[in-house]
Amino acid sequence: MMPVPQHRAAGPVIESLVTGNRLRLKEPGAAKGCFDGAWWPRSREPVTEFSALVAALADRSGRVDRIGFNPTAWDLAPARLAHGPNLVRLAGFFGLQQHTVVVVGPRLHHLTLLAIPPEASPDAAERALSAASAADSTDAALEILLGSGILLSRQLA
Numbered sequence: 001m002m003p004v005p006q007h008r009a010a011g012p013v014i015e016s017l018v019t020g021n022r023l024r025l026k027e028p029g030a031a032k033g034c035f036d037g038a039w040w041p042r043s044r045e046p047v048t049e050f051s052a053l054v055a056a057l058a059d060r061s062g063r064v065d066r067i068g069f070n071p072t073a074w075d076l077a078p079a080r081l082a083h084g085p086n087l088v089r090l091a092g093f094f095g096l097q098q099h100t101v102v103v104v105g106p107r108l109h110h111l112t113l114l115a116i117p118p119e120a121s122p123d124a125a126e127r128a129l130s131a132a133s134a135a136d137s138t139d140a141a142l143e144i145l146l147g148s149g150i151l152l153s154r155q156l157a
Contacts, residue, residue: 025111035100035133037133038113038114039115040128041053046069046074047077047078050077054081058083066089066104067088067090068104069100099114116129116150
């Protein structure tokens with residue numbers, strides 16, 4: 001198992017009542033890798049979790065228009081989600097990596113987040129949040145999740 005380097009500077013923690021310390025984004029100007037940050041949802045229930053994500057991101061970056069996700073990683077999702085006066089389109093793409101969520105909005109443009117499995121332990125999730133939001137992070141989901149101890153190599157066999 002590859003350890004996650006500890007020298008990386010993690011991005012800011014975005015706190016909101018609904019996400020707590022479960023969303024972390026890279027600082028502006030950080031290396032463009034696979035992810036712009038990471039998110040650790042509490043469940044696989046899309047209405048609850050995507051609502052919390054939209055609220056946290058809207059506080060910081062404005063309106064969210066669309067969320068793309070792999071439907072095999074989530075419970076059944078509606079086509080739209082109401083957030084205040086706005087509707088957020090939810091789009092399931094089987095071609096999107098299982099541990100990836102893409103968020104689109106006028107000021108967000110195209111934000112790609114590592115979606116940490118809800119059942120991850122707090123310590124492992126913290127390692128993955130830090131690794132994905134580190135300024136120099138260019139690792140793929142599998143590398144981050146293996147390195148943080150969330151996934152084990154035997155799970156992939």
